[in-house]
């Protein structure tokens with residue numbers, strides 16, 4: 568029996584409202600205990616001990632929105648590069664693929680033995696959809712072509728892949744009526760209780776429904792990614808959240824950060840946070856355009872949440888417990904509890920700041936920063952590779968036009 572002890576860390580588990588200094592013991596890939604470890608077990612020659620003194624031990628981080636189907640188009644980053652090697656054991660691909668190419672991307676990435684990160688996915692409801700650098704599915708106008716929808720095939724794909732498909736990513740294009748998106752509608756009908764992720768914003772080349780119509784169509788549990796980008800229709804000209812946005816949040820629509828190159832702004836986030844709208848989940852939308860800045864990593868995105876003066880435990884929940892709930896996986900992810908598969912992250916909370924962070928436009932000095940140290944994925948300890956940060960590298964990205972939305 569293989570035993571791994573994460574010893575003496577500050578264990579924060581938002582799911583059980585735990586925040587205490589103790590050990591987490593893992594045996595054969597399963598969390599066997601959260602609490603003081605038997606000294607005899609610690610001393611046993613087959614036990615590996617990771618000294619977590621002064622570190623945070625938290626449920627395995629989950630990135631709710633990233634693009635990791637490498638080899639499918641030219642937009643994605645390697646799953647392990649942004650996953651386990653960044654201290655993030657679980658990734659959710661943000662609808663890189665439509666139905667027709669999902670099974671091959673599943674084989675090539677999700678199920679591939681070389682992929683060490685656990686990858687789940689949002690599925691685009693169209694038969695052919697591919698997130699590419701040049702927006703080819705929008706440029707060819709197949710993202711808004713009804714011939715690209717095949718409801719039976721979509722339903723069959725969701726059934727066939729129910730172990731890894733956690734919802735749909737719908738691009739809310741319309742085919743004439745700016746109040747109705749058949750693509751969003753098909754996604755919601757096919758998903759049943761699973762969430763549909765949308766973004767409030769435009770795509771080049773294809774028309775999308777109005778922000779108000781989109782907000783009105785969202786069900787409780789559906790997810791707005793890029794919710795803190797501004798210019799998405801959440802706030803009126805007076806800076807106040809519009810009624811449709813308030814109603815959507817009241818219905819239980821999830822607010823996700825989905826940082827991306829242009830889709831998170833401190834200014835807009837402050838405006839919504841000041842009105843009581845905190846992010847539920849803090850994802851990255853990591854892809855080839857933003858991994859070298861301004862996004863860099865999930866950890867850097869969480870540091871930006873700390874820079875907004877959001878409580879540490881809530882920030883951790885935004886990439887663990889809340890994320891698991893958003894994808895209907897609370898029973899297996901997002902908590903530290905005996906009997907669960909061991910997905911655990913270990914982070915260092917730096918307090919020797921300030922740490923500059925950038926949303927792409929504005930630089931903010933964060934008094935604290937979260938840095939990954941390593942993670943346990945399926946019971947195996949994986950130390951984190953050195954990460955790029957804005958504090959370490961400065962501005963590394965080119966100009967990105969503000970009206971382009973991935």
Ligand SMILES: [Zn+2]
Nearest residue numbers: 632661852973
């Ligand atoms: Zn995306």
